[in-house]
Amino acid sequence: MRSLMLKLLTTIIALSSLSLFAADINAELDQKVTTFLQKAVSTNESYTFEKAIILKKEEMKDLAGWMVYFVRIDLKLTKQEGKKISVNDIVFTNGKILSKDFVDINSGRSIKGSYSLDVEASAYNKEHLLAGDFNAPHKIVVFSDPLCPFCMDFVPEVIADVQKHPETFALFYYHFPLNIHPAAPTLVKAMLLAEIQGDKEIVQKVYKEFFDIKESDEKAILGIFNKALNKNFTVAQINQAHIIKQLDSDQELANNLMVNGTPTIYFDGKKDDTKRTYRNFIKESK
Template structure:
């Protein structure tokens, strides 16, 4: 039996990432801040990053689902926080509060993280932030994303989102890079 594997082009330029900038393996995560499955994935992503600190880069792509009424605003808030160097802190707090997200909660998170609230609120209105979210959504749709979380490892869809599933695909990708770099 022949099994075809599609490699999707995922735009990771100027997107928030964790890990090594020059990593041979890129994990692109399409996520929604009101998705409980996305929130449950966070500790697994941290375990993967701890295991492969120099070999992987985890990139976040915004994919707010229409059924989650505050997800798009939450995405905008994390991007506004990024302008003050607090993307990942805001990201973590947003997931911790996914069931109670609203405008007041977003303001409280911004305040607790020590953001300049005037700048934060102005940045929330920046059309470039909405453009970035739309680009991520369009990129996800082109890659076949219909739900969250959707994870791509070097452009390949990861179906098994367990630590073992990540390790298997990362190890395969690392073997490829070690054989092509000789």
């Protein structure tokens, strides 16, 4: 009996040692990745490196011995005191080599797109519920820009589908105005103000208008919005602190999830590049 106990104790100690050794190796690899990223960022007069943060890491699906790292690099803007920008990226490493991407030899496609961060349950809140039943079994999260042509087609479609099957889906909408659409932030702030004032269908109304705004002046942009939707908002109203905070909050979530374009869709927490996975579950409600 004593001999058996000694063998068990020896095994436990050995396993514990292996676990500690693996943890040390992982910590060392993490440090290698962040140090490499710091050296890779060329400091210039516009910004300085602040830190590199590992958001998540996991073993690669198709390449043994390789890890995929989801990272965020924070940079301080030198000409705007207190301001910083964050750059999200995905990198791959086997401990000796770090790669920005791999390409599938058969399809010619980047494999970086097959990796993504999952949406946490906190994103499913009533403030962002656009359609469907909050307690529905399937959750859809959409990041969208009202001036994005692809969003103009997709968002009304997914809203209509969810409205037809509210017992199956809950649709959560997040604003993500793109830099390529200078008028989008103004339009989004006006949408947020309208919603605060009780217009719960403002998203549907805006997408129905199919806005194509070339203006860059905020007052002119707001004038187009007001005329189309029978509002009388002022520039001061849409730039109230609580509206800016709400827009920043939406964009922060998008940045944390490494959202780069619109529309970006998540179904039950997983990024859905097809944007059509939810339709497979419509049959459940029939």
